[in-house]
Each structure stands twice: as structure tokens, then as C-alpha cells.
Amino acid sequence: MDVLPAHRHRLPIGVFDSGVGGLTVLRALxxxxxxxxxxxxGDMARLPYGTKSPQxxxxxxxxxxxxxxxxxxxxxxxACNTASALALEALRAHFPELPVIGVLEPGAAAACAATRSGRIAVIATEGTVRGGAYVRAIRALRPETExxxxxxxxxVPLAEEGWHSGPVVESVARHYLTPLLENAAPDVLVLGCTHFPVFGDTLRLLVGQDIELVDSATTTADAVAEALxxxxxxxxxxxxxESRYMTTDAPERFARVAAAFLGNGQTPTHVELVDL
Known part of the structure; x- marks a missing residue:
């Protein structure tokens, strides 16, 4: 990559995710x-990243x-935990002049700051869990943490389809969370995918009030502010x-689903379709 231009402070911040979940990070930014x-x-044409190989x-x-x-x-x-876990090294090698910030390390830091018992649970995509990136990032900060x-x-597909609550979502969430909560007894649950915050009400219902839910959007925004x-x-x-939006597939659907992630009734007025 060429050296960044002298007027680079006037350039935008680039944000990418496999779909619309990273809009929770954009909202925090x-x-x-x-x-x-x-x-x-949002790379909606190739969603989800979480089931793909690291390569x-x-x-x-x-x-x-x-x-x-x-x-x-x-x-x-x-703004994708899977890509943050598996692709940061490749991204920094491809674009050596560009500051690159992932969401995983800020999320790990927030979890370590929030836990009282030293027991942290993480829910994420298959790729993120399989790679063990959250475990390493958390233990690098607090080695004694379970x-x-x-x-x-x-x-992820439920979130992309706009299914954020209701009996189906509750049943799926209970299937995933019950064994984790019973076996790990955490006091912090990390939402290790930027799609997951839209299930906040359902997750809160299942985990109760004694477990803190942590997502990385706010701490990532703080890390970006510091880097800038x-x-x-x-x-x-x-x-x-200003915020501008691009997607690799279905811009109308992107705009419709994005409203739930952006909050406050925001809906992108224009979404550009791009080909990778």
C-alpha cells in the first residue's frame, strides 16, 4: 500500500463486517x-464468516x-469478531501503513474489567471459538481467569433475518446458553460477535441480572479514538x-435489517452495491 496522504486526517474511517452486525460498532463510533x-x-454475499476456514x-x-x-x-x-480473531495479521501485512483495529481485544479488556469472580463465558461464532482467540486475549490480561x-x-442468520426475539430465538438461545452457564458459573458473558447485541433482551431474560453482558462496540470506539x-x-x-454504506449483496435488505442494529429509528437512505 502507498504511504497515506498528508491530508489523511480528513479521510473516513473504514469499517467492515460479514454483514450488518458490525453496525453496532459503527453506531458506537x-x-x-x-x-x-x-x-x-457489509460482505453479505459471503455471510457468515464464522463457519469458514481461517484461510x-x-x-x-x-x-x-x-x-x-x-x-x-x-x-x-x-467490526467482525471472526475476522478479528483470524485475519488481523494478514490485514496488517497487506496494508502496513494503515492502522487496523479489531473488536476482539477491546472486548476482552472490557470483560476482564467487569468480572468479579474471575469466571468469564464467551459466546461467538464457530470460527472464533475454535480458534481460541478470546481465551488467549483474556488470559493475556488476567492469567488466572477461568x-x-x-x-x-x-x-448470525437469525440476526440477519431480523429475528431478534420471540419463542424461536429464546429456544435457540436456551439451547446454547444453558450448558455454558450451568458448567461455567460466570459473572460475565461476552457477546463475542457483533451480531449478538440485538439479542440483548432475550439473553438478559435467560441469564438474569447477576451476569453482566459485555459487547465490544463501546470499547472498540474508545480504542479508535485513542489511535486517532x-x-x-x-x-x-x-x-x-457522515456515514456511508456499501454491501456485496441485497442493498435493500441491508437497509431494512440495518435499522435494528443502528437504533434510534435510523435507516440508511442509500446503500451502494459493490463487487469484491
Missing amino acids: RQRLPAEDLLYL TVARYACQAAGVLVGRGIKLLVV VSAAACPLF SHGGLAAPTGHVG
């Missing part, structure tokens, strides 16, 4: 960094990032940031 322009890409995830991630880099960005946010993880492969500040990349004060 917008709240934390209102002056920044944000460019989002495939890395290839998809580099292709998606390449589209954003081609549009001109100053920092890349990997970490348990469970894959929840049906959550340290790198001299923050947008000019007073600028009103």
Missing part, C-alpha cells in the same frame, strides 16, 4: 466520534479491506461526520 466520516462495508476468512477480510482502502480511508476497524466458550452458529489522537488522524473540530 458515531456516538464517540461525531466529527468522523465513516465508510461501512478463507483472511482472504475475504483482505478483499473487503481492499475495497475500503481503494476508496481512501485513514484507519480500518474490523474462560469458557460456546459457539452459537444460528445467531495518538496518530494525529482525528477529523477537524466542528466537522459533522
